[in-house]
Amino acid sequence: MAVHSLAYLVIGARDLDAWTNYAESVIGAMRADSGAEGVLHYRLDHRPFRWRIEGGDADKLLATGLECATRENWDKALANLKGAGVAVEVASAAEARARGFHDLFRCVDPAGNPLEIGWGHTVAGTPFVSPQAVDGFITLDGDLDMGFGHAVLPAQNIDETRAFYVDHLGFANSDEMRVFMAGGPDDPGMGMHFLHAGGPRHHVIGLAQFPVPSGLVHTMVEVATLDEVGMALDRALAAGTHISSTLGKHTNDKMVGFYMRTPGGFDVEYGFGGIRPDWNNFTPTFTIKEDLWGHKWDFGQ
Numbered sequence: 001m002a003v004h005s006l007a008y009l010v011i012g013a014r015d016l017d018a019w020t021n022y023a024e025s026v027i028g029a030m031r032a033d034s035g036a037e038g039v040l041h042y043r044l045d046h047r048p049f050r051w052r053i054e055g056g057d058a059d060k061l062l063a064t065g066l067e068c069a070t071r072e073n074w075d076k077a078l079a080n081l082k083g084a085g086v087a088v089e090v091a092s093a094a095e096a097r098a099r100g101f102h103d104l105f106r107c108v109d110p111a112g113n114p115l116e117i118g119w120g121h122t123v124a125g126t127p128f129v130s131p132q133a134v135d136g137f138i139t140l141d142g143d144l145d146m147g148f149g150h151a152v153l154p155a156q157n158i159d160e161t162r163a164f165y166v167d168h169l170g171f172a173n174s175d176e177m178r179v180f181m182a183g184g185p186d187d188p189g190m191g192m193h194f195l196h197a198g199g200p201r202h203h204v205i206g207l208a209q210f211p212v213p214s215g216l217v218h219t220m221v222e223v224a225t226l227d228e229v230g231m232a233l234d235r236a237l238a239a240g241t242h243i244s245s246t247l248g249k250h251t252n253d254k255m256v257g258f259y260m261r262t263p264g265g266f267d268v269e270y271g272f273g274g275i276r277p278d279w280n281n282f283t284p285t286f287t288i289k290e291d292l293w294g295h296k297w298d299f300g301q
């Protein structure tokens with residue numbers, strides 16, 4: 001597998017104060033020094049940051065940061081993309097270091113989603129301490145890094161985009177879903193594809209066949225217990241955060257959690273209990289009922 005996990009997100013934001021309040025009071029993320037004016041770094045674990053929020057004039061996902069476990073896998077991903085004629089830009093050493101990587105390159109997937117792909121991560125070197133006393137976010141499986149969660153990206157050209165991740169970056173199918181929002185016998189449904197990387201998360205990238213102005217459908221963070229999910233839900237309700245979906249359990253990755261709106265317009269899935277398949281003994285699924293229970297949606301404004 002060329003790519004191993006989701007390292008970070010870079011998020012463009014119009015209202016940094018709203019993000020500060022949301023990240024610290026609702027998520028329970030830890031503020032870290034970004035070293036730059038108008039840029040917020042938030043930690044979820046031992047890494048220097050998992051969310052980099054850059055003040056600007058648009059609420060827009062600026063990059064999905066993916067991680068290769070080794071230099072060899074990073075070289076392979078870069079060579080695959082170059083061989084396929086995909087435009088890639090290798091970042092300077094200083095740029096890579098600012099992202100917490102030894103080396104980094106940038107490219108764009110066929111749906112227009114900007115990617116940054118690195119290897120050789122740095123660590124913060126100080127303990128993670130949540131301002132909300134969250135008892136840690138789940139980013140490790142033993143000593144194995146799992147990344148901080150997953151990201152679901154828009155892709156109208158979903159088949160071409162899936163092929164990009166599978167053919168060039170080493171992703172593979174976990175689940176293919178059709179979501180029937182309109183209802184009725186004539187509803188063709190919308191495609192959603194869930195792809196795993198080398199790490200044990202059920203999916204690292206999801207692709208959704210509908211347009212999303214923010215460039216991100218949702219990102220997931222995982223905690224250790226149902227109580228941590230419930231306490232996050234209490235904090236979200238207390239803060240007046242829009243609850244996009246009630247508590248529920250997904251059919252495919254078995255994650256139990258709820259969805260809430262961020263100041264960036266996209267959702268965060270706050271969950272626990274996601275499965276970690278053994279990819280040598282795994283059969284991809286095709287899902288037409290996305291939840292075992294719950295997840296009543298309110299898309300709001």
Ligand SMILES: [Fe+2]
Nearest residue numbers: 150218220269
């Ligand atoms: Fe999700």
